[in-house]
Amino acid sequence: MEILIQGKKRKVKNSVLSEIMNEINVNPEEFLVVRDNELITSDTKINNGDSLELLSIVSGG
Amino acid sequence: MKCSICKEKAVIELNYLKKAFCKEHFIDSFEERVKKHVEKNKLVDKNDKIVVGVSGGKDSLTMLYLLNKWYPGQVSALTVDEGIKNYREHTIKIVEKFVKEWGINYKKLSFKEGIGFSLDEICKKLEGIPCSYCGVFRRYLLNKGAREMKATKIAIGHNLDDEAQSIMMNLFQHGLQRFVRMGPLSGVVDNEKFIRRIKPLREITEKETRAYFFIKKFPHDIWECPYMQFAFRHNIRKMLNDYEKDNSGTKANIVKSYDSFIKKFKKTKYNIxxxxxxxxxxxxxxxxxxxxxxxxxxxxxxxxxxxx
CATH class of the missing domain: 1.20.5 (Single alpha-helices involved in coiled-coils or other helix-helix interfaces)
Known part of the structure; x- marks a missing residue:
């Protein structure tokens, strides 16, 4: 399926957030995920066309 | 995933606590745990005058917000401008807006005025890692500035991730003097020229502060320190996060182990x-x-x- 990550189209094989994070090589310890302005948990089912925003946990320096 | 308290839809899972929370119960749990940590470790006394070191990042602003909420009239903010072009000027604007909105007394010091040169200038002349100079002068000015503001405590925004990283960094570098000075109330010396530092967020992960900041709709910084890539901390952070991913609770266990060790160490009376x-x-x-x-x-x- 195709989803948007940080506004960019991306094809993914999996449909559960934790599996997608693993697939795109993003450590959940370093990012929170937002869909429709709400934080979502790792077991969330992601649908074709969903737009995900990755919030970097590390900030500043 | 359901909230561990009300069974509504969870917005965050905290694997190290084996809990998940909805928005409302996450905010409650976050604030309760910070307050409990402050009270358990007697970080704030009713006569204390607290100066919060504020960089404009999520940790320091969250801490400033909470301490000001719980101890009104006892809290001021202090920012140190290191002189890092295209970075610090943006975060200072966030701080200035925040303290104005919440009516918090505020002071700003700079490397340029307080030391004589900016961090950018130091980095052009000296070859060491920027963070090693920055940390030294920042602590120096925070202590001096807080003392001038008649503070009895300096609050810094170190979270659980920072603390676990610092413990590992000091072990890796054999920094035993720094190692024994850590903890929720840092510093082992009582001296009128040295203002002891408190860490209210020490038992809260960086991920939680980020989530708290997002839910509270506080203005978050999108700027990253240009020198961050040079920091030894940066590598340790990545190492610990990689390990935590498959071993929940690693960072919390590092801090717990440190606390158990240091408790015994500090109880021991060494009569020379x-x-x-x-x-x-x-x-x-x-x-x-x-x-x-x-x-x-x-x-x-x-x-x-x-x-x-």
């Missing part, structure tokens, strides 16, 4: 006395070196006698 024979420092009347030397000479004398 001086050896009656050689006058070197020791823990008993005669030092171990002198005892062994005496044994050696005695055997030598006896051997000599046997031969004779």
């Amino acid at each position: 006395v001086f050896c009656e024979k050689c006058k070197e420092p020791t823990s008993s009347n005669i030092c171990r070196a002198c005892i062994i030397k005496e044994e050696f000479y005695e055997r030598t004398r006896n051997k000599g006698k046997t031969k004779n």
Whole structure:
């Protein structure tokens, strides 16, 4: 399926957030995920066309 | 995933606590745990005047917000401008807007005025890692500035991730003097020129502060320190996060282990006395070196006698 990550189209094989994070090589310890302005948990089912925003946990320096 | 308290839809899972929370219960749990940590470790006294070191990042602003909410009239903010172009000027604007909105007394110091040169200038002339200079001067100015503001405590935004990283960094670098000074109330020396530092967020992960900040709709910084890539901390952070991903609770366990160790260490009374024979420092009347030397000479004398 195709989803948007940080506004960019991306094809993914999996449909559960934790599996997608693993697939795109993003450590959940370093990012929170937002869909429709709400934080979502790792077991969330992601649908074709969903737009995900990755919030970097590390900030500043 | 359901909230561990109300069974509504969860917005965050905290694997190290084996819990998940909805928005409302996450905010409650976050604030309760910070307050409990502050009270358990007696970080704030009713007569304290607290100066919060604020960088404009999520940790320091969250801490400023909470301390000001719980201890109104006792809290001021202090920012140190290191002079990092295209970075610090943006975060200072966030701080200035925040303190104005919440009516918090505020002061700003700069490397340029307080030390004589900016961090950018230091980095052009010296070859060391920027963070090693920055940390030294930032602590120096925070302490000086807080003292001028008549503070009794300096609050810094170190979270659980920062603390676990610092413990590992000091072990990796054999920084034992720094190692024993850590903890929720840092510093081992009571001196009027040294303002002790408190860490209210020490038992909260960086991920949680980020989530709290997002839910509270606080203005988050999108700027990253240009020198961050040079920091040793950056590598340790990545290492710990990679490990935490498959081993929940690693960072919390590092901090817990440190606390158990340091508790025993600080309870131990080390009475230094001086050896009656050689006058070197020791823990008993005669030092171990002198005892062994005496044994050696005695055997030598006896051997000599046997031969004779």
